[in-house]
Amino acid sequence: MKKDTHEFIHTYQGLGAFGMDRETDEQTLMFYLQKFSEDTFMKTFVPRLSDDELEKIYQCIHGFLKQHITEDEYHELFLKDR
Structure with a gap:
């Protein structure tokens, strides 16, 4: 599913x-x-994308996730592993 x-x-x-x-x-x-x-x-x-561009995009997205959602929300809403 x-x-x-x-x-x-x-x-x-x-x-x-x-x-x-x-x-x-x-x-x-x-x-x-x-x-x-x-x-x-x-x-x-x-x-x-260059290696540097890949890292910049990843770091940007990861940084916003860490700043604006809780760890529980990260697992439930983003990873959907719960």
Whole structure:
């Protein structure tokens, strides 16, 4: 059974713009991240990154996770291992 979902991308009707207001910014970021994480895109994009770029992306994401979610949330919501 699949654990991951990407439902937002299939129903979003709003703008794909950033800098207008907080709600639009949040929705645009969710849209971009779900499009970004799509398997076909990742298979094309990731191999083109340098080692330094891979590390920067990982450190950025990992840093935000550590800063904004608890360890329990990390396991339950991100890893889905509980």
